[in-house]
Amino acid sequence: MFNDDKKYWVWLSLLSKLNKNIKRNLLLKYKEPKNIYKLEKKELIENNKIGEKTAEIILDENIRLKLDRYLKEMEKNKIDIITIKDKEYPNILKEIEDFPLMLYIKGNKNILNNKNIAIIGCRECTEYGRKAAVYFSYNLAKENITIVSGLAKGIDTYSHIGALKAGGKTIAVLGNGLDIIYPKQNEKIYEKIVKFGGAIIAEYPLGTKPEKNNFPERNRIISGMSKGVLIIEAKEKSGTIITADFALDQGRDVFAVPGNINSVNSVGTNRLIKEGATPVTNFRDVLENFNS
Numbered sequence: 001m002f003n004d005d006k007k008y009w010v011w012l013s014l015l016s017k018l019n020k021n022i023k024r025n026l027l028l029k030y031k032e033p034k035n036i037y038k039l040e041k042k043e044l045i046e047n048n049k050i051g052e053k054t055a056e057i058i059l060d061e062n063i064r065l066k067l068d069r070y071l072k073e074m075e076k077n078k079i080d081i082i083t084i085k086d087k088e089y090p091n092i093l094k095e096i097e098d099f100p101l102m103l104y105i106k107g108n109k110n111i112l113n114n115k116n117i118a119i120i121g122c123r124e125c126t127e128y129g130r131k132a133a134v135y136f137s138y139n140l141a142k143e144n145i146t147i148v149s150g151l152a153k154g155i156d157t158y159s160h161i162g163a164l165k166a167g168g169k170t171i172a173v174l175g176n177g178l179d180i181i182y183p184k185q186n187e188k189i190y191e192k193i194v195k196f197g198g199a200i201i202a203e204y205p206l207g208t209k210p211e212k213n214n215f216p217e218r219n220r221i222i223s224g225m226s227k228g229v230l231i232i233e234a235k236e237k238s239g240t241i242i243t244a245d246f247a248l249d250q251g252r253d254v255f256a257v258p259g260n261i262n263s264v265n266s267v268g269t270n271r272l273i274k275e276g277a278t279p280v281t282n283f284r285d286v287l288e289n290f291n292s
Helices: 004-015 020-030 033-037 041-048 050-060 059-074 091-095 127-142 153-165 184-195 214-224 237-250 264-274 283-290
Strands: 080-083 102-107 117-122 146-149 172-175 199-202 228-232 252-258
Touching: 004 033, 004 059, 004 080, 004 102, 020 033, 020 153, 033 237, 050 252, 080 283, 091 214, 102 184, 117 127, 117 153, 117 214, 127 146, 127 153, 127 228, 127 283, 146 153, 153 172, 153 184, 172 184, 172 214, 184 199, 214 237, 228 264, 228 283, 237 252, 237 264, 252 264, 252 283
Parallel strands: 117 146, 117 228, 146 172, 172 199, 228 252
Antiparallel strands: 080 102, 102 199
C-alpha cells in the first residue's frame, strides 16, 4: 500500500512534538519529507536555525525504528494517508490558514472533494435536535451532498445516521487516531460509514487518544473541508460555537436551525442567527443558499 514517499510522510506525522510551523518551513525548503529524514544534525541546526532539542526530535531513533511496524499496523487496519500533494486531498481544505499537511483515512478517499456540508451540534441533544439532524442530513444526502460531522454523541451521530439512511455519503472527522473509536458506542456507525462508501479521517497518527485539546483542532477540518456548516442546537459556549467561528473565519456559509427560546441547547444557534447566520427551517433553505 505504501510507496517510499508515503512512508516518509507517515514518519513526519509521527513527530508529534515538532511544531507545525517548523514542519511547514522544512517542507517548503526541502520539498519532500524523505529529504528532511536524510538530514544530519549539524545541517538541521546550521541551515534551518532550529535548536538542538528540535533537531533531536527530528532525528529521534525510537520513531524511526518503529516506522515499519507502524506502517504494517496501518495496512492491517486498511488505513491510508493522503498528503497535500495527492489529488484526493480536499482542495477546499487548502484554502484555510492552518490546513493539515496530511490526513489519515479509512474508507473511500475519492469522496473528499465532493460537495460537502458539515452538520454539527450538541452532544446532549434534545428530541427536537435529533429529528432535525436526521431530517436535514437525510434530505441533503438525497441531493448528492456529502455530510461531514465528527462522530460525537448527539447531533453528529444523528447526522451520520441520516446520511446513511438516505444511501448517501458521509465523512467523520475524528479528534484521535483512526484505530480508536470514540465514543465506543458509535462503533457500528463507524463501520457502516466505511462499508457504505463513506470515509473516516483524522490528522492524528494511530494511537492518538481523544484528548480534549484535539477537538478544537479537529473542528477546523470539519468546517474547512465543507462549503457550509449547518448548526443544529448549540449551547452558548461549546465546541459547536468554536466550529462556527472557524467557519466564519474560513469564509464558509453558516446556517442555523432556530430553537426553543427556553432551551439551553438553542442559546447558541439563536444567537448565531441574530449575528448573521442564515436561519433554515427546511432543507431547501440550505440548498438555495448552498448552490448559489
